[in-house]
Amino acid sequence: MTTPPGAQGNPSNEPGEPRSGRWSDLGRPPLNAASLRRALVRDGGLWSSLDVVPVTGSTNTDLAGRADGLAEGTVLVAEEQDAGRGRLDRQWTAPARSGLFFSVLLKPTGVPVERWGWLPLLAGVATATALSRAAGVDTALKWPNDLLVTVDGQERKTGGILAERAGPDAVVVGIGINVTLREDELPVPGAGSLLLAGATTTDRDTILRAVLRSLGQWYEKWRSVGGDPARSGLQDTYAAGCATLGRVVRAELPGDKSITGEAVAVDGDGRLVLATAEGVQQPVGAGDIVHLRPAGDTGDAGDR
Structure with missing residues (x-):
């Protein structure tokens, strides 16, 4: 296994072993890289390689x-990230082996660049679908890139997605999911985990296989129609699972500006459409906003 730049060494030479020792936490066993490769990497499939490293700064950066x-379909998984990032370089931290932290390399040839903005939303749909099926957890989407679960009757962020251009023909999509974090390990009060949401399984191998299979299926469907979000079914499926729609929210913009309105749709470009009190339907893109909050809130404990 090739260790990417930024990854630390593994003194016992065990693939996927975190720096704190392979069995330092018996409730959080390491991922089985060989088994994951057998299940996911195959001729004619999207996933061309899969490596698990013990620790790195950021799988997206690597x-x-x-x-x-x-090659397209390269998958890099880290048992621990010490410089994980969310949108706008917000920090993402979690104990070793407590979650899934991975990135995939996609090269969507045949899809117009202006439709590449759908990739983080596609990843959200694929991940939410997989978590619902594999872990029995009802997972909702907060536009543009958060995964929400319900813990004690409250919506909490259990995952996030970060898509970044990697040259003229490639996009790296990073996904982070809190799997077994306990209440006393949560980085902020608004965070959650699959464990706290009552998941039927917290086996990370099972969950990762499900997410990557779902992501591959949605990506191939989207790419086969030139990235058209309507023809691929992506736009309707995203809207059906988006908890943001139907709520009055405030989009905070750079320069201390904001737009408040009811979130009424996700348009063909993946932008959130807000119906303002003035009767205007104003679309906002993910790259335009600093925060998206419920109207009246001064802060969002789940932002990371």
Whole structure:
């Protein structure tokens, strides 16, 4: 297994072993890289390689830095990230082996670049679908890139997605999911985990296989129609699972500006459409906003 730039060494040479020791937490066993490769990497399939590293700064950064020399479908998984990032470089941290932290390299040839903005939303649909099926957890989407579960009757963020361009023909999509975090380990009060949401399984191998299979299916469907969100069914499926729609929210913009309105749709470009009190339907793109909050809230404990 090739260790990407930024990954730390593994003194016992065990694939996927975290730096704290392979069995330092018996409730959080390491991923089985060989088994994952047998299940997911096959001729004619999307996933061309899969590596698990014990620790790295950011799997997105690692893949983006080597994108030119890698095949589409490269998957990099880290048992621990010490410089994980969310949107706008917000920090993402979690104990070793408590979640799934991975990135995939996609090269969507045949899809117009202006439709590539749908990739993080596609990843959200694929991940939410997989978590519902594999872990029995009802997972909702907060536009543009958060995964929500219900813990004690409250919506909590259990995952996030970050898509970044990696040269002219590639995109790296990173996904982070809190799997077994306990209440006392949560980085912020608004966070959650599959464990806290009552998942039927917290086996990370099972969950990762389900997410990657779902992601591959949705990606191939979307790419086969030139990235058309309507023809691929992506736009309707995203809207059906988006908890943001139907709520009055405030989109905070750079320069201390904001737009408040009811979220009424996700348009063909993946933008959230807000119906304002002035009767205007205003679309906002993911790249335009700093925060999206419920109207009246001054902060969002789940932002990361």
